[in-house]
Amino acid sequence: MKYPTELQSLITYLRKLPGVGNKTAERFAFALLEWKEKDLLDTSSLLGTLKTAIKACKTCGCLQDQNKCPFCQNRDSNTLCIISSPKDAYAIEDTHAYRGLYHVIETLLSPLEGRTPDQLDLPKLDHRIKSQNIQEIILALDSTLEGDATALFLKNHFDNQGLSVTRLAYGMPMGSTLDYIDEGTLSLAITGRRSF
Ligand SMILES: [Zn+2]
Numbered sequence: 045m046k047y048p049t050e051l052q053s054l055i056t057y058l059r060k061l062p063g064v065g066n067k068t069a070e071r072f073a074f075a076l077l078e079w080k081e082k083d084l085l086d087t088s089s090l091l092g093t094l095k096t097a098i099k100a101c102k103t104c105g106c107l108q109d110q111n112k113c114p115f116c117q118n119r120d121s122n123t124l125c126i127i128s129s130p131k132d133a134y135a136i137e138d139t140h141a142y143r144g145l146y147h148v149i150e151t152l153l154s155p156l157e158g159r160t161p162d163q164l165d166l167p168k169l170d171h172r173i174k175s176q177n178i179q180e181i182i183l184a185l186d187s188t189l190e191g192d193a194t195a196l197f198l199k200n201h202f203d204n205q206g207l208s209v210t211r212l213a214y215g216m217p218m219g220s221t222l223d224y225i226d227e228g229t230l231s232l233a234i235t236g237r238r239s240f
Pocket residue numbers: 101102103104105106113114115116
């Protein structure tokens with residue numbers, strides 16, 4: 045038996061979310077049917093304005109709050125932590141182990157999926173390192189094949205530039221992405237960062 049058309053479209057959209065398969069999407073869709081109409085309308089209007097309301101900081105790529113970037117203000121400006129998603133900055137902030145700046149590279153290298161170094165916007169990153177007199181680079185990338193490949197590429201890129209390049213390592217489980225690591229482990233990974 046087929047679901048009503050609208051319900052089936054909702055399931056199709058929900059399946060786009062990470063970790064959501066068909067069964068979960070169906071459960072979510074039926075749960076939404078139980079919501080009050082006002083909550084559904086509020087949610088849909090929020091979704092509709094998401095792209096215009098939430099902007100990335102032009103300097104660091106983290107998410108702004110009311111047109112101000114909370115990640116660029118009052119920071120130790122000699123250290124730059126390179127992350128692959130604006131979300132990772134929140135995970136690192138929650139550890140209270142880091143007070144430096146952030147830089148979101150937006151993608152991890154993956155030759156198989158056609159993600160190549162030209163998508164990393166290195167000129168912007170290089171300009172920032174020079175203009176802000178950055179001394180230390182922390183590569184806070186996922187401990188996955190793509191994360192490792194990107195970290196290695198960036199390390200080679202920064203070679204001979206007189207920068208200290210470190211990478212989160214201590215306690216980072218192999219194959220893990222930053223958002224799955226608990227605060228304590230991530231905090232140890234930052235304070236125990238190693239030269240790379
Ligand atoms: Zn910023």
